[in-house]
Amino acid sequence: MNTTRRGFGIDIGGTGMKAAIVDLNTGDLLSERLRIDTPQPATPDAMAEVVCELITGHEWNGPLGVAFPAVVRHGVVGSAANIDKGWLDIDADALFTEISGVDVHMLNDADAAGIAEMRFGVGALPDGSPRPGVVMMLTFGTGIGSGLFVDGVLVPNTELGHLELDGHDAEKKASAKARDRDELSWKEWGARVERYLRHVEALFSPDLFIVGGGVSKKPDKWLPYIDIDTEIFPAAMANNSGIVGAALAMERHPG
Ligand code: BGC
Helix, strand or coil: CCCCCEEEEEEECCCEEEEEEEECCCCCECCCCEEEECCCCCCHHHHHHHHHHHHHHCCCCCCEEEEECCCEECCEECCCCCCCHHHCCCEHHHHHHHHHCCCEEEEEHHHHHHHHHHHHCCCECCCCCECCCEEEEEEECCCEEEEEEECCEEECCCCHHHCEECCEEHHHHHCHHHHHHCCCCHHHHHHHHHHHHHHHHHHHCCCEEEEECHHHHCHHHHHHHCCCCCEEEECCCHHHHHHHHHHHHHHHCCC
16 A cells, blocks of 8 residues: 655745645645745745745645756756846755755756656656656746756756747747737747747757646647647646645655
8 A cells, every 4th residue: 555655845936935745656735735925025035934934834844845946956046037136156955954944955946847747747657657758848937947858867957948049038038928028919929939949849859848837727729839840748737846846856855
């Protein structure tokens, strides 16, 4: 009989910080999803306080994972495209661990989403093993995040949202935020996403794209406008992939 293995994940975004207890065997949430507005300005200290609130809100006292919208190398933040610049070079693992009193491991948000999809979502085979080959998770939100998997192994921090395309940082044109900002129809936005995916396709020849972020909940709106050679699927886990992936990542970095 399988005993439940519990983990805890926090997903940090530009507007909200969300957390839940996760069943590590199934990817199901074992608690409600607590959400607290991201403090503004979103400085490391202000966010660390919210992390503590989320932990105590769930009465969690074990290790936990945090998904974060930046480059995170071994727990140290290495970029700040859409976050407070005060995060640059901060050892987030050390800061959050010290303030919360439990072991915390931070990783990039798209990497976390990809880890969840490769275990429980579109990137998992029926027997639960990760799909072999080159699988690319792309999340469309405020920016574009990427998580690259080669035979199930993550190549962290690929940052493919910042590829330069037609003279622009790609995420500035093809993120979900760009669709809102430029008041694009789904067809217009789809054309931009297709252009972007074709570029990534040419560079990486992936076997599969998994598309996450809010748009993964309404694939009928944009997927018909995407004509590429690579197989492409909306993410299966939508809103929870960051939380679940963060919880799973902690499992790989115990202590
Ligand atoms: C950041 C990435 C992040 C992505 C999605 C980009 O602007 O550079 O680290 O994964 O946004 O949040």
